[in-house]
Amino acid sequence: MAYQASKQRYETMEYARSGASGLKLPKLSLGLWHNFGAVDDFSEARDMLCTAFDGGINHFDLANNYGPPPGSAESNFGKVLAKDLGPYRDELIIATKAGHHMWPGPYGEWGSRKYMLASLDQSLDRMGLDYVDIFYSHRYDPDAPLEETMGALDTAVRSGRALYAGISMYGPEQTIEAARILRRLGTPCLIHQPSYSLFNRSIEAGLLDVLREEKMGSIVFSPLAQGQLTDKYLHTVPSASRAARESGFLGRDTVRENLPRVLALNEIAQARGQSLAQMALAWVLSDSVVTSALIGASSCQQIIENLAALDASPFSAEELEAIDRACEL
DSSP: OOOOOOTTTTSSOOEEEOTTSSOEEESEEEEOSSSOSTTSOHHHHHHHHHHHHHTTOOEEEOOTTOTTTTTHHHHHHHHHIIIIIGGGGGGOEEEEEEOSOOSSSTTSSTTOHHHHHHHHHHHHHHHTOSOEEEEEEOSOOSSSOHHHHHHHHHHHHHTTSEEEEEEESOOHHHHHHHHHHHHHHTOOEEEEEOBOOSSOOGGGTTHHHHHHHHTOEEEEBOTTGGGTTSSTTSSOOOTTSHHHHTOSSOOHHHHHHHHHHHHHHHHHHHHTTOOHHHHHHHHHHTSTTOOEEEEOOSSHHHHHHHHGGGGOOOOOHHHHHHHHHHHTO
16 A cells, blocks of 8 residues: 555644754654664564654654665665655655765775765665755764865765755864864855763763854754663663663663663653653753754654654753752762
């Protein structure tokens, strides 16, 4: 049966401008970092993408290395575009990135012009697209001139292969310089994608102020701290969970160390009538410089539950103080 998007898809989602641009992003966006690769269930991935769009999530965030194997998330997304979401292309914001390892040799990663533009062409081919809406430098290259990496982003936009340019995981000073270079080239740096959550507040030490000063939007990834800020680990480490696999991003020891904080935060969330995940999402979105929060998902139900975070009442000063105390345990 052919997919037909919900006619109510824009009735409940909130959209915010990315910095001083004309681009509006949904307050929640869907990331395809995990669970959309060739090793995953394609039917479930397709259902999650359609469920997200039905809920007003029209922004899908990818990267060349998402899978596993690398590239397969883009390939699978391209299949869903061809079969289901293609008729809605002009409603979609599709983003991809280049920066991490993709192929052998000196031009298979980092920020050279050769790698960046070759990677973008490969991404477009995998997804069956003429252009992406946002193209990111996925990480700062300490060896390549920043002018070269930003010049590649400028070329991507001027050639029509991308509509907007962004950066990810750049520090405050690197962000200032990247924005300066792109402004001089005439292609503004539209958006920054940093990690931000109740457990990871490193961007509060300078980067958020830079984003405000540069009038740059932000879309934060890992707002649920790799699943720690959900009810998944309240009682045990499930055998099928990311922490049980010791993936390198999250391990059992980290989960155990953070359990007192998770339990205390869960009590605050329950008092607010929210799940822990809903409160964690509402918290990162409470700062106006955060344009969107990037959620992952392993089921359609997770997406539906996360969308309810947008119904949250504003945090009181007392609640914010209690959250800070819980995070310091």
